[in-house]
Amino acid sequence: TYNFTAMPQKGGNGIVATASNSNGRYIKFADGSLICSVDKSVTEQNNGASAGNFYYSDSNTWTYPLAFDAAPRVICQVVGGHYNAISAKAVSVGTSSTTYLTLSINNTTNDQGMELMAIGTWG
Numbered sequence: 637t638y639n640f641t642a643m644p645q646k647g648g649n650g651i652v653a654t655a656s657n658s659n660g661r662y663i664k665f666a667d668g669s670l671i672c673s674v675d676k677s678v679t680e681q682n683n684g685a686s687a688g689n690f691y692y693s694d695s696n697t698w699t700y701p702l703a704f705d706a707a708p709r710v711i712c713q714v715v716g717g718h719y720n721a722i723s724a725k726a727v728s729v730g731t732s733s734t735t736y737l738t739l740s741i742n743n744t745t746n747d748q749g750m751e752l753m754a755i756g757t758w759g
Contacts, residue, residue, distance in 0.1 A: 651665055664758055669755070669758075671753065672702060674698055675715075676751075678737070678748045678750060679747050684743065698734050704732075705757055705759040707756070708729065709756060710726035712724035712750060712751075716748075722741060725737065
């Protein structure tokens with residue numbers, strides 16, 4: 637059952653904190669889990685062509701709104717924008733930030749929206 641008299645809980649594992657700052661949003665759970673997310677935009681779409689004739693954006697850095705105690709799993713997704721980019725990926729993942737880029741089928745420079753999510757643990 638849910639307990640809404642204090643902090644929301646289910647099965648005794650409550651949410652410790654949820655907040656946002658200029659680096660995105662986060663949810664800390666009592667079991668040590670941490671989820672961070674952010675919406676980003678990439679404008680460089682004209683580097684390459686890389687393997688398979690895809691073009692790639694410059695690497696950008698996302699500093700998490702709250703640091704992890706070990707490198708998290710990072711998921712990147714292309715959304716909105718011009719739809720030139722067909723894929724996004726985390727290039728380098730650390731405990732306090734990750735670098736990411738997008739892949740495109742052409743070298744046109746257009747704004748491209750992205751959503752990033754990091755899932756891991758906090759100290």
